[in-house]
Amino acid sequence: MHYSILLFFLIVAVISISVFVYVFLTSKQSDNNTTGMANPLQKRFWFILILLVILGIFASVTIPKSPYYLFADEQPKAVVHVAAMQFNFFMSDSAIDPKMPKGEDSITFNTNELVEFRVTSLDVNHGFAIYNASNKLIAQTQAMPGYVNRLRFKFKEPGTYHIFCLEYCGMAHQLMRTTFTVK
Amino acid sequence: MCKDFILSICIIVCSQSLVYCQSSAGWKEEVNVYNKIYDAPITMVSGKKTSINTLAETKPLIIALVFTRCYGICTPLLLQLKESLPYKHDERKYEVLVVSFDSRDKLKDMQRLRNQLQLNANSNWKFAITDSISRLVASVGFNPVWHEKIKQFEHDALLVGVNSQGYISKKLIGLRSENDLSMMISSINNIFTPTYRLPGKSAMLSCFNYNPVTGKNTPGIGLLLIALPAILSMLVLIVINKLVHRKEEI
Amino acid sequence: MTSRLKKITSLWITTVLLLFVISIILGITMRFNQAEVIRLSPITFYTDMTVHGLTMIGIWFVAGMAAVNFIMERYVKTSKFVNILALVLTVVGVLMFWASTFIGKFHAGWTFLYPLPFKVMWSAWATPLFLYSLAVLAVGWLIWCISLIAAMLKKYSITQVFAWQYFKKGPKEETPPFILISMITLVGIVTCLITAIVLVVLLFAEYYSKGTFVNDALLMKNLTYFFGHAIANEMLYLGLAVIYEMFAEISGRPKWKTTWYVSLAWNCTLFFILTAFFHHLYMDFVQPEGLQILGQLASYLASLPAAGVTVFSIVVAVYRTKINWTLANLLFFIGVMGWVVGGLGAVIDATISNNFVLHNTLWVPAHFHTYNAMGNVLFSLGFFYWFSVNFSNSRHSEKLSALKLFLLIVGGIGFLAAFYIGGADSIPRRYSNYPAEFVHAKTLALIGGVFASIYLIGILIFFVNITRRCVKILFSQSA
Numbered sequence: 001m002h003y004s005i006l007l008f009f010l011i012v013a014v015i016s017i018s019v020f021v022y023v024f025l026t027s028k029q030s031d032n033n034t035t036g037m038a039n040p041l042q043k044r045f046w047f048i049l050i051l052l053v054i055l056g057i058f059a060s061v062t063i064p065k066s067p068y069y070l071f072a073d074e075q076p077k078a079v080v081h082v083a084a085m086q087f088n089f090f091m092s093d094s095a096i097d098p099k100m101p102k103g104e105d106s107i108t109f110n111t112n113e114l115v116e117f118r119v120t121s122l123d124v125n126h127g128f129a130i131y132n133a134s135n136k137l138i139a140q141t142q143a144m145p146g147y148v149n150r151l152r153f154k155f156k157e158p159g160t161y162h163i164f165c166l167e168y169c170g171m172a173h174q175l176m177r178t179t180f181t182v183k
Numbered sequence: 184m185c186k187d188f189i190l191s192i193c194i195i196v197c198s199q200s201l202v203y204c205q206s207s208a209g210w211k212e213e214v215n216v217y218n219k220i221y222d223a224p225i226t227m228v229s230g231k232k233t234s235i236n237t238l239a240e241t242k243p244l245i246i247a248l249v250f251t252r253c254y255g256i257c258t259p260l261l262l263q264l265k266e267s268l269p270y271k272h273d274e275r276k277y278e279v280l281v282v283s284f285d286s287r288d289k290l291k292d293m294q295r296l297r298n299q300l301q302l303n304a305n306s307n308w309k310f311a312i313t314d315s316i317s318r319l320v321a322s323v324g325f326n327p328v329w330h331e332k333i334k335q336f337e338h339d340a341l342l343v344g345v346n347s348q349g350y351i352s353k354k355l356i357g358l359r360s361e362n363d364l365s366m367m368i369s370s371i372n373n374i375f376t377p378t379y380r381l382p383g384k385s386a387m388l389s390c391f392n393y394n395p396v397t398g399k400n401t402p403g404i405g406l407l408l409i410a411l412p413a414i415l416s417m418l419v420l421i422v423i424n425k426l427v428h429r430k431e432e433i
Numbered sequence: 434m435t436s437r438l439k440k441i442t443s444l445w446i447t448t449v450l451l452l453f454v455i456s457i458i459l460g461i462t463m464r465f466n467q468a469e470v471i472r473l474s475p476i477t478f479y480t481d482m483t484v485h486g487l488t489m490i491g492i493w494f495v496a497g498m499a500a501v502n503f504i505m506e507r508y509v510k511t512s513k514f515v516n517i518l519a520l521v522l523t524v525v526g527v528l529m530f531w532a533s534t535f536i537g538k539f540h541a542g543w544t545f546l547y548p549l550p551f552k553v554m555w556s557a558w559a560t561p562l563f564l565y566s567l568a569v570l571a572v573g574w575l576i577w578c579i580s581l582i583a584a585m586l587k588k589y590s591i592t593q594v595f596a597w598q599y600f601k602k603g604p605k606e607e608t609p610p611f612i613l614i615s616m617i618t619l620v621g622i623v624t625c626l627i628t629a630i631v632l633v634v635l636l637f638a639e640y641y642s643k644g645t646f647v648n649d650a651l652l653m654k655n656l657t658y659f660f661g662h663a664i665a666n667e668m669l670y671l672g673l674a675v676i677y678e679m680f681a682e683i684s685g686r687p688k689w690k691t692t693w694y695v696s697l698a699w700n701c702t703l704f705f706i707l708t709a710f711f712h713h714l715y716m717d718f719v720q721p722e723g724l725q726i727l728g729q730l731a732s733y734l735a736s737l738p739a740a741g742v743t744v745f746s747i748v749v750a751v752y753r754t755k756i757n758w759t760l761a762n763l764l765f766f767i768g769v770m771g772w773v774v775g776g777l778g779a780v781i782d783a784t785i786s787n788n789f790v791l792h793n794t795l796w797v798p799a800h801f802h803t804y805n806a807m808g809n810v811l812f813s814l815g816f817f818y819w820f821s822v823n824f825s826n827s828r829h830s831e832k833l834s835a836l837k838l839f840l841l842i843v844g845g846i847g848f849l850a851a852f853y854i855g856g857a858d859s860i861p862r863r864y865s866n867y868p869a870e871f872v873h874a875k876t877l878a879l880i881g882g883v884f885a886s887i888y889l890i891g892i893l894i895f896f897v898n899i900t901r902r903c904v905k906i907l908f909s910q911s912a
């Protein structure tokens with residue numbers, strides 16, 4: 001997923017740069033006899049239409065894959081309450097008291113079971129980003145004070161997963177993290 | 184000058200309206216959600232014996248925990264529930280079960296309560312007592328405290344939503360809006376809402392109020408604030424245009 | 434053209450370039466700290482980051498404004514007083530902001546996302562000073578925009594200034610593309626500055642109410658990104674207005690003329706740019722789904738008119754056409770190229786299903802640095818270069834041109850590549866130090882820092898040349 005995005009980007013970037021370079025070279029080679037366009041701001045209906053169609057296809061393919069629709073019609077097997085707080089994550093099977101936040105020392109799920117994270121924050125905005133065993137970002141949601149975000153996910157591979165804060169939250173933001181295990 | 188003035192108006196208006204929404208019980212609603220409720224055997228006013236899970240299997244439940252000698256919140260809670268539920272909600276999607284958590288309550292006390300509320304004819308409301316009060320209240324995270332002096336329990340106004348598999352899908356504490364009730368009915372019917380607000384924070388400036396009946400968000404005051412700059416800048420444009428051309432005429 | 438305006442513009446250029454060099458040095462410092470070549474405390478790092486971000490946004494915004502103001506004088510009479518006032522308020526605002534950060538250690542990031550500014554991890558006075566500095570900047574810029582809008586409306590009717598007459602057959606009057614684009618952009622900027630003021634008022638309300646008034650986090654996030662997204666985009670459009678006017682002129686080609694579809698495209702932009710900001714809240718599931726999808730569609734559509742029309746126009750204007758290439762129009766041309774590449778990175782990130790794994794990774798600084806450092810900056814540099822050469826009676830010295838471009842391009846590509854690869858590697862943005870799990874992070878930071886230094890050398894040559902000429906203009910008797 002991650003590198004294919006990069007690859008896709010590289011391909012389209014190289015194509016566009018080549019077009020520019022080519023066009024530049026044609027300008028360099030042209031002599032005084034070529035007149036060029038009198039007004040470059042003329043109709044180009046086709047160009048815009050093609051762009052519109054490409055973007056339309058792109059949108060209709062990607063929108064259904066949005067995370068809001070993930071596993072919406074299944075019952076979760078495990079529910080974890082997450083309270084983010086400068087500069088810690090509390091995770092627990094039971095609800096977390098904001099006055100005395102306490103989490104469990106270790107959290108474990110089974111592979112392929114549907115897990116629901118109920119994520120909130122007790123102070124500022126934080127991020128709740130799940131990294132798999134090879135440290136790639138696979139799912140995330142924001143932790144916003146006053147709101148609970150429900151992120152549903154199934155973990156396919158066993159291992160240790162890390163959670164990092166991905167919304168800047170102050171001077172120890174880079175240290176804000178925790179883990180859970182999938183077996 | 185002008186800014187200070189606007190500022191103070193803002194503060195006054197806002198602080199006035201905020202006094203109403205102070206409560207900090209938000210997190211308690213999360214306690215025990217998604218746990219199984221204790222499958223307590225219950226006796227209904229009709230004398231029929233059954234259990235909570237058996238009832239829930241036929242129709243998802245909204246359980247209200249009350250005691251009949253309550254001087255406080257119990258009656259208002261039930262009255263409000265009675266007033267809010269018939270509108271908009273499909274009776275096939277839920278059933279209300281009123282259970283006493285006071286061992287002094289007998290079937291005839293529950294019967295009296297039902298009469299008081301004029302719910303005799305309503306088959307969607309069930310009144311019951313149980314022998315396993317302590318296990319039931321523990322399974323939903325409810326802690327009434329007995330005060331010997333006033334002979335009263337100190338307790339929250341609690342509604343528990345139980346889906347047909349017997350899981351607690353949502354809890355509501357306190358007298359709550361119709362929206363929250365609707366969200367509870369959605370949740371006991373296993374309809375997923377990706378998010379919800381916690382009660383107790385300022386709700387005045389929120390952008391959206393989620394309405395689970397229609398599944399839609401209705402704009403709140405907050406949204407107006409987002410649209411305001413765009414509207415203001417159009418006004419600025421029109422005003423400048425007027426001013427500029429008036430000068431010309433003179 | 435009055436010599437007063439030239440002097441003010443020279444002052445703007447000198448100020449912008451000076452602040453740019455300082456901010457780049459802060460940027461390189463950040464990269465080297467992430468590479469652990471140097472060691473700063475996290476507070477120092479995040480203070481640097483806050484200063485770098487807001488200063489950069491501020492200077493490239495005013496650079497575009499100063500250029501637009503200068504060119505607008507060709508069509509209408511603009512107020513020199515307001516221009517100076519904006520300069521003074523900008524300098525005062527930046528100094529206040531720097532005091533709150535460098536001295537007070539305020540470090541909530543340039544987006545100062547509520548409620549972070551109130552979790553005081555710095556001197557208590559730094560928060561209000563920061564908010565006041567924002568207010569000073571916003572008010573100064575608002576006055577400037579309104580004065581330019583008023584100047585245009587004095588000469589052109591509303592219909593004409595938005596080029597609506599092109600929707601009818603055989604339009605009688607003409608609207609120069611420069612006027613159309615400036616107007617659309619300035620209206621957008623006014624909207625976003627008003628948002629900034631609403632935001633600051635809400636923050637002050639909470640600050641001075643001492644806890645009786647509490648803001649809603651979702652609303653504040655929406656307002657923050659409405660403002661932040663809009664200003665970052667509109668400042669690019671200021672640069673485009675300059676290109677629509679100057680590219681043909683510098684290239685020795687006939688002037689560009691508005692057509693009906695250019696008018697339609699830019700009028701649409703006004704709307705899309707104000708709704709595209711929803712893409713900053715994709716990972717806030719509390720935002721209603723409808724708005725999330727609107728965000729994706731608006732982000733896609735925003736690229737159509739502005740990019741589709743402008744990019745295509747530049748390309749066909751150059752294709753097989755004899756052009757008088759100078760450093761100025763080369764910078765414009767390369768800048769448009771950088772803008773396209775950055776835009777591609779942005780469209781990828783504005784797709785919700787990609788955003789799920791890219792949001793707040795280094796992909797974000799990757800794409801916005803592409804269309805800033807390799808796009809907008811080059812637009813403005815092109816203008817600065819043309820302006821300083823043209824009005825200081827100095828001969829074109831094209832000697833260093835190739836070297837300067839080489840340094841900018843090579844430095845820029847290396848610096849950006851390190852960001853893009855980091856983003857695909859899921860490395861978080863805004864981390865003062867990288868956890869050991871991210872094995873390539875430090876190496877990438879080092880590469881980024883080294884290439885950014887190459888870019889800086891290119892900028893320094895520009896800085897010396899351009900400011901020398903600008904100082905000459907500033908102290909010349911007549912012009």
Ligand code: HEM
Pocket residue numbers: 457459460461463464482483485486487489490493542543544798802805806810848861862863864885888889
């Ligand atoms: C070659 C020159 C530049 C260098 C070396 C540089 C470096 C950096 C670095 C290292 C960061 C922090 C990245 C992170 O999140 O880990 C950053 C952030 C940023 N930069 Fe630059 N940058 C440069 C040019 C620019 C330009 C031209 C702009 C113009 C708008 C800009 C605007 C920003 C902004 C807005 C941020 C975000 C700050 C924040 O997260 O609060 N930068 N830059």
Ligand SMILES: [Cu+2]
Pocket residue numbers: 084085086087125126127165166167168169173176
């Ligand atoms: Cu955090």
